[in-house]
Amino acid sequence: xPLRNIPIRRKxxxxxxxxxxxxxxxxCAAFIAYEVITLHKxxxxxxxxxxxxxxxxxxxxxxxxxxxxxxxxxAALKTDPHMMAACVYDGTGEIFAKFPANASAGVFPAKxxxxxxxxxxxxxxxxxxxxxRALGTVYIQSDLSALTDRYYAYAWLALGIIVCSIxxxxxxxxxxxxxxxxxxxxxxxxxxxxxxxxxxxxRATKIGDDExxxxxDAFNEMLAxxxxxxxxxxxxxxxxxxxxxxxxxxxxxxxxxVSHDLRAPLRHIDGFVDMLRKDSEQNLSETGRRYLGIISExxxxxxxxxxxxxxxxxxxxxxxxxxxxxxDELVADTIQDMxxxxxGRAIEWNIGKLPEVNGDRAMLKQVWVxxxxxxxxxxxxxxxxxxxxxxxxxxxxxxxxxxxxNGAGFDMKYAGKLFGVFQRLHQTEEFEGTGIGLANVLRIIxxxxxxxxxxxxxxxxxxxYFTMPASDxx
Amino acid sequence: MPVLSAPTCRWMSESLKRLSxxxxxxxxxxxxxxxxxxxxxxxxxxxxxxxxxxxxxAQFVEWPTNSFSDAQVPLTxxxxxxxxxGDFLDATVRGEKVGGHPLVVQxxxxxxxxxxxxxxxxxxxxxxxxxxILADLKQQKMLTVSDVESFSESGGVIGFVxxxxxxxxxxxLDAGKNANLAFSSKLLRLAEIVGSGKN
Numbered sequence: 001x002p003l004r005n006i007p008i009r010r011k012x013x014x015x016x017x018x019x020x021x022x023x024x025x026x027x028c029a030a031f032i033a034y035e036v037i038t039l040h041k042x043x044x045x046x047x048x049x050x051x052x053x054x055x056x057x058x059x060x061x062x063x064x065x066x067x068x069x070x071x072x073x074x075a076a077l078k079t080d081p082h083m084m085a086a087c088v089y090d091g092t093g094e095i096f097a098k099f100p101a102n103a104s105a106g107v108f109p110a111k112x113x114x115x116x117x118x119x120x121x122x123x124x125x126x127x128x129x130x131x132x133r134a135l136g137t138v139y140i141q142s143d144l145s146a147l148t149d150r151y152y153a154y155a156w157l158a159l160g161i162i163v164c165s166i167x168x169x170x171x172x173x174x175x176x177x178x179x180x181x182x183x184x185x186x187x188x189x190x191x192x193x194x195x196x197x198x199x200x201x202x203r204a205t206k207i208g209d210d211e212x213x214x215x216x217d218a219f220n221e222m223l224a225x226x227x228x229x230x231x232x233x234x235x236x237x238x239x240x241x242x243x244x245x246x247x248x249x250x251x252x253x254x255x256x257x258v259s260h261d262l263r264a265p266l267r268h269i270d271g272f273v274d275m276l277r278k279d280s281e282q283n284l285s286e287t288g289r290r291y292l293g294i295i296s297e298x299x300x301x302x303x304x305x306x307x308x309x310x311x312x313x314x315x316x317x318x319x320x321x322x323x324x325x326x327x328d329e330l331v332a333d334t335i336q337d338m339x340x341x342x343x344g345r346a347i348e349w350n351i352g353k354l355p356e357v358n359g360d361r362a363m364l365k366q367v368w369v370x371x372x373x374x375x376x377x378x379x380x381x382x383x384x385x386x387x388x389x390x391x392x393x394x395x396x397x398x399x400x401x402x403x404x405x406n407g408a409g410f411d412m413k414y415a416g417k418l419f420g421v422f423q424r425l426h427q428t429e430e431f432e433g434t435g436i437g438l439a440n441v442l443r444i445i446x447x448x449x450x451x452x453x454x455x456x457x458x459x460x461x462x463x464x465y466f467t468m469p470a471s472d473x474x
Numbered sequence: 475m476p477v478l479s480a481p482t483c484r485w486m487s488e489s490l491k492r493l494s495x496x497x498x499x500x501x502x503x504x505x506x507x508x509x510x511x512x513x514x515x516x517x518x519x520x521x522x523x524x525x526x527x528x529x530x531x532a533q534f535v536e537w538p539t540n541s542f543s544d545a546q547v548p549l550t551x552x553x554x555x556x557x558x559x560g561d562f563l564d565a566t567v568r569g570e571k572v573g574g575h576p577l578v579v580q581x582x583x584x585x586x587x588x589x590x591x592x593x594x595x596x597x598x599x600x601x602x603x604x605x606x607i608l609a610d611l612k613q614q615k616m617l618t619v620s621d622v623e624s625f626s627e628s629g630g631v632i633g634f635v636x637x638x639x640x641x642x643x644x645x646x647l648d649a650g651k652n653a654n655l656a657f658s659s660k661l662l663r664l665a666e667i668v669g670s671g672k673n
Contacts, residue, residue: 057660059660060534060658060660060661060663060664061660061664063527063530063533063534064527064530064643064661064664065523065640065641066642066664069663069664130533131533131572
C-alpha cells in the first residue's frame, strides 16, 4: 500500500521509525567503519610496540649470543592468546630464537621482510639495534581473531542498539504521534459524522493550541456559520412559503368570490335581455334587436369567462382524487365529446400508444380537453388538419406526452407567456377563447408533479408537451 | 678445547661484515676451514668471540660520569700479558665509538704499566700472579676481564667460562661495585652472578 493511502497514525509512526532507523543504521555503519580502521591501526601499533620491547630486551642476548635468553624474552609473548609465532633473526637473517620454542622453522619467513596483514594474520618486523648498530630483527605473527571477535562484538552491539532504539522510538512515536494524529483524526471523524448525518450542530474537540488547534477552531467556526445559515435559511423558507401560501389562498379565495359574485348580476343581465326579447321584440327596431343580440352574446361570453376562472381557481383548491387513469380512453372520450365541434372538418388523427397514469381523472380530462380543443381550434385553416398525440419515456424516466398540430403556431419568443392566465397570442376575432386553457393545463400538471411547455413556429404548427412522474406510471 | 657452534660462527662473520673487515673475515674463514690447522683456528675462533664480547661489554657497562674528562677521551681496552687476539681485537674496535668515546686497544706487559684503562683483559699468561695483579689494580676503577679459571671468584669483575661449548661469563658484583661500574640489567641476565654486591 503506498504511503499516501495508509492512515495518518501509521504514516507518522512509519515516518519516525524509518527516520530513526536510517539515522541509527548510518551512525552505526560510520562508527563501525571508524572502529575497524582504528582497530587495524591500533593492532599494528600494539604489536609493533610489543616487537620493539622484545627487540630492546634481546640486544644483550644477541650481542652475547645467548639463544636461551632470547628464547626466554620471546616466551613472555605466551600471555597473548592471539600470538601465533615469533622469532629473533640474527644479523645475518638466520633464525636465532623462536616462539614457541619448539616451532618448526617453516612457520617463519626465511628472511626479515615488511610488516603488514597477510594471509589471515598480522606480521610485524622490528629491528634490534644497540648503540646504532643493527644486531638483528624481531618477527611476531598474530592471528586476526582479535579483530573478528571485535567485529562480531560490534555487529551484535549495533544490532542491539538498533533494536532497542527502534523499540524506544516506537514507544516514543506511539506516544507523540497522538499529538498530531489525534486532532486530525478527531477532525476527520467529525467531518465524516457531519457529512453522514447532516448534523451541523456537532463540534470537533480542540486538543492543542498549535496549527491543528487553529484548524479545529476554523472548522468549528465554519460549522457554526453553516448551522446558523441553515437555521435562518429554513426559517426564511418557512416564512416565505407560509406567506406565499397565504397570498395564494387569499388570491384564490378572492378570484373565486369575484367570479361567483360576478355571475349573479350577469345572470340578471342575461335573464332580463331574454325577457325583453320575449316581451317587446316586435316593438324594437332592427337596430335595437341587433343591440340586444350583442348584449346577450357579450353576457354569455362573460359567463364562459367566469366559468373558466372558477374552474381555474377550483383546480388550485380542490382535493385530488387519484386513481389509475387510462390515457388512451381519456383521449378517445375527449375526441368523442368534441364530435359536434369538428363536424365537417378534415382532421387526420394520429394517436400513438398512451399508457396508464396515476392521477385525478377529472383534472386530466380537463387537460386533454384543453389541449385537443386548442389543436383543433388553431388548425382550423388547414385541410387536412393533422393532430398527433403521443407519449414517450424521456431521459429522466418521466412520461412525456405531446400534442402536435399543423396549425397557426406561435413565435418561440412568447413561449413563456403561453401558460399565463389571460395571455393570448391571437386576436379573439381570429381564434375565440378566454386565455385560461393552458394556464389550467399547467396548474393541473404541476399538481400532478409534472411540467408543461410548448414548442412552435409561426404558421408551422405547435407542440404542447407535458410530463407525468414515472413513479405514477405502470 | 671448546668447539664453537655453527650459528655462533655465522653470527660472528656477519658482525664482522658489519664492521667492514670483509677481507680479514675471508682470511679468518679460510684458516678456520683448514683441518691441519684445527688447534690454531679453534683458539682463534674462541678469541674472536671473546674480542667481540670485550667490545660488547663496553656497551652494556657504564662507568662513572666523572671518569672521562671530556667526550673525546678514548675508551681504552687494555690487554695485559700475552695477547691472544692478534689483530682481531684492533680490527673489531677500529672506528667504533661508545657514548661518543672512540675505542682504542693498548697492550701492557706488566701490571705496573697499566694506566687509564676502562676495560682490562688479563691474559692466561698472568694466571700465576693473578692475586697480586688484582690487588695492584684495586685502586684503578676498571672493568677487569679474564678467562683464567675462577677469575671472578678471585676478585675479578667478569670471568669468561665455557659452558656446553658456548662462551658465557660470570660477573662479580662486589668487584664491579668497588670499581664504580653499573651493569645493564640485560647483561646481568646473561651472566652468572658472583658475590652479593652489598659489601
